[in-house]
């Protein structure tokens with residue numbers, strides 16, 4: 641079995657490649673990644689010498705490069721993680737989000753049609769459902785919840801999802817889609833809430849909390865997401881959408897306070913800053929379908945996962961210090977100086 645994993649030099653794709661090569665040691669895994677600011681080859685260092693692994697630097701929007709790779713490798717499965725993934729960046733500059741997240745998906749699926757595959761899997765997000773009110777804890781996102789997006793990022797992901805379902809209906813492409821809640825764990829780029837707060841706290845820098853910090857996210861340890869995708873691509877039903885989440889809702893401010901406590905840093909580092917435009921209030925996944933059909937359940941409790949994550953950032957300082965020492969400084973200045 642040969643599997644192409646796009647966006648494998650990023651956070652979740654990288655964790656997926658590590659997981660997949662351990663779980664399926666005889667399968668061949670090809671990582672296709674453009675290495676944008678969010679892609680990091682050092683994330684793939686542990687597998688670079690594995691004879692069943694190949695890395696290819698290319699853009700999923702580059703039709704010729706994508707077709708060349710399909711011609712060489714004849715993949716059985718394609719899992720598309722490649723995306724522009726940060727909501728704040730999408731508010732600053734939507735265009736690259738439409739390009740990569742929608743056109744890139746189209747180019748990949750066209751290659752799948754041309755060369756034939758057994759499965760195309762789209763890694764989507766719970767953000768396509770919009771948000772839920774804080775005062776209705778009885779409400780959850782199911783696969784039937786209407787698409788109702790808030791940001792250019794989530795709109796681009798929703799556009800891609802619709803295209804994936806259209807390729808299934810119109811051309812019979814064997815697709816699946818997963819929509820997961822917020823992930824955390826090793827190799828998470830330090831522009832996102834949890835790794836940003838860990839890195840800033842370790843450097844005794846202010847911890848910028850948007851608005852009042854009362855927005856709620858439903859956190860899942862990244863390896864549990866990888867296990868769910870592995871189940872879906874092998875046993876999931878073609879044409880179906882699967883929600884992934886572990887009923888672990890937390891307010892942003894509680895996460896930041898917990899990180900301070902774990903690191904022995906004072907809460908006085910917390911700084912409330914201008915809110916994100918269009919900020920979604922609450923995400924909460926109902927994972928009944930994937931549990932009933934595929935037996936998936938999250939295995940890592942948040943209390944353990946956050947400890948493991950903090951330990952990883954303490955033991956792998958060079959990984960994130962290299963990132964925050966370069967171009968990231970300009971991004972940070974631009975995004976946070978005016979807040």
Ligand code: NAD
Nearest residue numbers: 647649650651652674675676678679699700722723725823
């Ligand atoms: P990330 O930003 O950490 O990584 C994205 C990767 O895609 C990078 O390696 C980057 O170089 C690559 N990439 C970007 N544009 C590319 C292009 N045009 N061609 C080839 N490669 C390209 O993202 P992530 O957090 O790992 O998210 C992965 C996927 O999972 C995304 O599709 C995202 O929408 C989805 N998702 C993320 C979360 C989360 O909490 N992070 C939750 C649910 C779904």
Ligand code: DAU
Nearest residue numbers: 725726727765766767821822831832833848849850855892
């Ligand atoms: O729900 C899945 C989504 O989760 C994925 O589709 C996205 O790719 C991923 O980036 C993530 O989106 P969020 O916007 O929820 O994640 P982020 O880490 O950017 O923010 C989490 C919450 O923390 C959100 O309410 C905004 C807040 N926040 C974020 C940053 C970066 C802050 O208060 N301060 C910050 O500096």
